[in-house]
Structure formats: structure tokens, C-alpha cells
Amino acid sequence: MRPPRFLLVAGESSGDMYGADVALSLMGRFPGCQIFGLGGQKMRRAGVELEGDIEHTAAMGPLAAFSQLGGLFRVFRRLADRIEATPPDAAILIDFPDFNLRLARRIKAANIPIIYYISPQVWAWREGRVQQIKQLVTRMLVIFPFEETIYKDAGVDVEFVGHPLIETVRATKTKEEFCVAHKLDPKKPIMAILPGSRKKEIRHILPTLCEVVDRILALKPDTQFVLPAAPNLDRALIDSIVGNRRIRIVQGDTYNALRYARAAIVASGTATLEAALLGTPEVIVYRISAIEAWFLGKFFLKVRLFGIVNIILGEEVVPELFQDRFTPQLVSEAAIRLLDDVWLQSKIRGNYETLRRQLRGGKVAERVANAVAGVINLEQLQTKE
Numbered sequence: 001m002r003p004p005r006f007l008l009v010a011g012e013s014s015g016d017m018y019g020a021d022v023a024l025s026l027m028g029r030f031p032g033c034q035i036f037g038l039g040g041q042k043m044r045r046a047g048v049e050l051e052g053d054i055e056h057t058a059a060m061g062p063l064a065a066f067s068q069l070g071g072l073f074r075v076f077r078r079l080a081d082r083i084e085a086t087p088p089d090a091a092i093l094i095d096f097p098d099f100n101l102r103l104a105r106r107i108k109a110a111n112i113p114i115i116y117y118i119s120p121q122v123w124a125w126r127e128g129r130v131q132q133i134k135q136l137v138t139r140m141l142v143i144f145p146f147e148e149t150i151y152k153d154a155g156v157d158v159e160f161v162g163h164p165l166i167e168t169v170r171a172t173k174t175k176e177e178f179c180v181a182h183k184l185d186p187k188k189p190i191m192a193i194l195p196g197s198r199k200k201e202i203r204h205i206l207p208t209l210c211e212v213v214d215r216i217l218a219l220k221p222d223t224q225f226v227l228p229a230a231p232n233l234d235r236a237l238i239d240s241i242v243g244n245r246r247i248r249i250v251q252g253d254t255y256n257a258l259r260y261a262r263a264a265i266v267a268s269g270t271a272t273l274e275a276a277l278l279g280t281p282e283v284i285v286y287r288i289s290a291i292e293a294w295f296l297g298k299f300f301l302k303v304r305l306f307g308i309v310n311i312i313l314g315e316e317v318v319p320e321l322f323q324d325r326f327t328p329q330l331v332s333e334a335a336i337r338l339l340d341d342v343w344l345q346s347k348i349r350g351n352y353e354t355l356r357r358q359l360r361g362g363k364v365a366e367r368v369a370n371a372v373a374g375v376i377n378l379e380q381l382q383t384k385e
Contacts, residue, residue, distance in 0.1 A: 003032035004089040004376055007079070007112075008039065008048055009103065011096030013197065013230075014270050016040035016054055018118065018164050019094050021365035023048050026092075029369040036082065038075055038099075051078045072099060080106045087112055089376045092368065094118050097129065104136040113138040113375035117161075117368050119147050130154045138375050141368055144312060145358050161368060165270070166361025169277040171259035178256045182248055188222045189339055192261035192280070193247070194254075194271045197230050199237060204287045205267050206241045211328035212265065213245055216335060223339070226261065228254035262345075263338035265331060268307055268322070276309045276318075276355055281338040281348045283331060284309070284320045312358060317351040 006026055010019040020042035023035050027047060036049040044050055052075030076099065083091075083106055091107045093100040097120035107114055116137045122129050133140060133156060140151050140158040151158035171178075179186040193213070195206040213225050225247045229238060238249060250257050254271075258264055259278045266272045268286040275282045284307035305311050307320050319334045321327075337344060 003034065004030050005034045005036075005086065006372070007083065007088040007091040007107070008035050008037040008043065008094070009079070009091070009096065009100055010037075010039045010043065010094040011054055011099055013040060013054065013232075015094040015096060015118065016042045018365075019043045019048070019092075020046040021164060022092060022094075022117065022368050025365040025369040026372065029366075029373060036088075038079065051075060051082065076103060079103060083107060083110055083112070089113075090115060090372050092117055092372060095120065101129065101132060101136065108136050113377075115139050115141060115368065115371050115375065117141045118143055119151075122147075122150065130156065139371055141371055143359075143364075144308075145360075146312065159367070159371065160360070161371075162360035162362060162364050163273075164361070164364040165273060165277060166356070166359055167364065169255060169274050171256050171278065173253075173256050175260045178253070178260050181253070182226065182250055182257075184224050184226070184248065188224050189220070190224045190226060190257075190261045191216070191335065191339065192226050192228060192257050192264040192266075192275075194228060194258075194264065194266045194275075196267035196269065197233065197271075199234055201267055202234070202237055202241070205285065205326075206238065208287070208326060208328060208331070209265060209285075210242060210245055210247075212331045212335065213247060215328055215332040217246065219332075219336065220339065224248065226250050226257045228257040230254070263335055265335055268320075272307050272309055272318075276352045279349050279352055281345050282309075282318050283334045283338065284318055284322075285326050285331060286322045287326050288323075309352075309355060312355055313351055318348060 008019055008023060010016050016039045019039050023043060023046040026033055026035060036051060038052045039048055039050055040054040087110050090113045092115045095118040104114055114137050119140060119142045120129055134154055140156050141161045142148055142158060143163045145160050148158050148160040175186055184190060193209045195202050195209055216223055227247050227249045229249055229251050231252055255278060258275050258280050261280050264275050264280050264282040266275050266282045266284055268284050272282060272284050305316060306322055309318055310316050310320060321330050
């Protein structure tokens with residue numbers, strides 16, 4: 001029996017991380033298998049042959065994506081041609097719905113089973129995609145428990161596999177070690193600010209967060225601020241916005257920075273869930289351009305809550321300040337409450353424990369590999385070389 005071939009597609013940095021874990025699990029389950037697709041450096045290091053790199057495809061917001069269309073189209077064509085020339089035995093698509101659902105049509109036409117891991121946010125916008133997924137996807141693997149109900153009600157073959165971050169989000173240093181490494185005083189309060197992971201997010205969000213820092217320091221001058229920055233972020237851009245403010249920029253140490261912060265101000269996204277898993281009370285903020293906000297609000301958004309922590313728990317457990325409510329005054333007031341109110345801190349952490357239990361976790365990538373094993377045609381592998 002020849003080793004199987006797999007297509008693995010992820011379009012953003014978190015998908016690249018999850019895709020790398022899936023690739024390693026597939027290689028353990030199917031020794032000698034070949035994996036090709038779209039991803040980033042983590043997937044490349046895991047042994048995936050990339051037809052495109054997400055460094056050139058990731059975009060923020062529905063309008064920003066237009067700037068990436070040329071590169072995405074070229075990657076799409078390369079993947080489609082390869083699917084036709086050497087069909088994989090299964091395709092694993094990770095989130096990135098505008099690209100992946102179009103590619104899924106080509107894959108479906110080639111009679112290749114499709115595992116979709118990490119659902120598009122059909123519960124937030126473009127709910128009509130559920131029917132599209134039902135027609136195209138062999139098996140949907142979701143990472144939030146409420147998503148399983150949505151798909152089951154629509155007749156989609158679905159499994160809740162748990163959230164992969166449960167396995168990876170943890171501190172790696174003591175508070176004393178962290179403070180020594182970054183010249184912080186362990187006896188004074190620390191607040192983390194996370195403005196997002198893309199240049200456009202930095203430009204839209206960090207200037208307001210700097211004003212928040214100024215307001216908090218005027219009232220609580222002992223507060224220490226840390227800004228955890230991913231290694232690939234434009235440090236010059238961050239420095240130009242932060243200026244000479246008392247903000248310690250920490251690179252490659254995000255989980256420790258969040259764990260030992262008394263509170264955090266976090267741009268909506270994966271980092272809000274990471275803060276919750278580390279037990280750090282947070283304010284969730286976000287801002288996109290006015291035209292993007294109008295476009296989303298008029299045509300797509302269907303949700304009452306925006307932060308994923310609140311969506312999972314079904315109520316506003318941590319404050320959300322988006323768009324017009326994302327102001328220095330409102331954010332600083334909410335952040336100071338989190339710093340000072342011990343009862344509120346305890347209440348939020350209790351809700352975080354509920355969230356952790358709901359997210360399950362443990363061996364998620366292995367569950368994905370098991371799902372792939374359940375849909376590939378073993379007889380075909382035995383007869384085709």
C-alpha cells in the first residue's frame with residue numbers, strides 16, 4: 001500500500017500553528033505520507049511542501065483582502081492544478097473560508113473527501129455558509145462546543161474535537177524570572193496591552209492604547225505596562241507609535257507576560273482566549289475602518305457579543321469596547337476596575353474555569369488525524385501506486 005497524499009491548507013498564523021500539529025499527527029499515523037498545501041513557516045518545518053506562503057496572503061478585514069487577491073489567485077491555481085494532476089487522498093482545510101470554500105468546490109469535483117478543521121464563524125456572519133458546507137464538506141471538525149449544535153441542526157457530519165490552545169497555553173517561567181528578564185518590579189502591578197498581530201491592527205488600535213496608558217499612569221503611576229509582540233511584528237512601527245512612554249516591549253514571551261499581568265487590554269482575536277486560559281482578567285477592544293464597520297454591520301454581522309470568550313460563555317463576562325466605544329476614557333476606566341476590584345477579578349477567573357471545562361482539549365491534532373483516517377479510501381491506496 002502506497003503512503004497517502006494529503007492537501008493541507010491554512011491561511012493565517014494561527015492556522016499555520018494548528019496545521020503544523022495536524023501535519024505531524026498525520027505523519028505519525030501514516031508514515032511516509034506526502035503533505036502539500038498553503039501555510040507558513042511552522043507547517044514548512046513540520047514537513048509540508050508549500051505551494052504558497054501565508055506571509056503573502058494574510059489580510060485584516062473584508063476590504064483589506066482585496067490587496068491580496070492576485071497572490072491568492074496564483075496560489076489557488078497552483079493548488080487546483082496539483083489536485084488535478086496528482087489527486088490527494090484527502091484534503092484538510094483550516095478556517096480561511098473565502099479561499100477554502102472556493103477550493104473545496106474543486107476538491108469535491110475531483111471526488112476527494114474534505115475534512116474542514118476550525119469552522120468559519122457562521123454563528124457571527126454569513127450564516128448561509130452552513131448549507132454550502134453541508135454540500136461540500138465530508139466532515140466538519142469544530143473547536144467550540146456551541147458550533148457542534150449549529151452544524152448538527154443543519155444536518156452536517158460534525159465533531160467537536162476540543163480547542164488546541166488548551167494544550168499549549170501555559171507560563172514557562174516564574175513571576176520572578178519573568179520580571180528579572182524584562183527589568184520589571186514583581187511587587188508593582190503589571191498590565192499587558194496586546195494591540196493585535198497585523199500592521200493594520202497596530203495602526204488602528206495601538207495609538208488609542210497609548211492614550212489609555214497615559215490616563216492610567218496619571219491615576220496609578222506605579223503601574224507597569226508590557227506589550228507582548230510577536231517576533232514577526234514590525235518593531236519600528238510599534239516604537240514609532242509608543243514613543244518614549246513607559247511601555248516595556250516584550251518579544252517572544254507573550255504567555256508569561258499575560259500570566260503575570262494583573263489585567264490585560266487585548267485586541268479581539270486568539271489572544272483574548274489565551275488571556276482567559278492563563279487566568280488574566282481582560283478588556284477586549286477592537287477597531288476597523290468606518291467603511292468596513294458599516295459593510296459588516298449592514299450585510300453580515302449577526303451577533304450580540306463579539307469577544308470569543310463572551311460568546312462561548314453566553315454573556316459579557318469581560319468588557320467589550322468596540323468601534324465608537326473603544327475610547328481612552330472607557331478603556332482606562334474598565335482596565336482600572338480590573339486592576340483594583342479583587343471581587344471582580346475572582347468572578348472573572350471563576351468564569352474562565354467554566355470556559356476551560358467547556359473547551360475540552362488534549363490530543364486535538366490526533367483527533368483530526370483520526371477523522372482523516374475515517375474518510376480516506378484504503379482500498380484505493382492498496383490498488384493505486
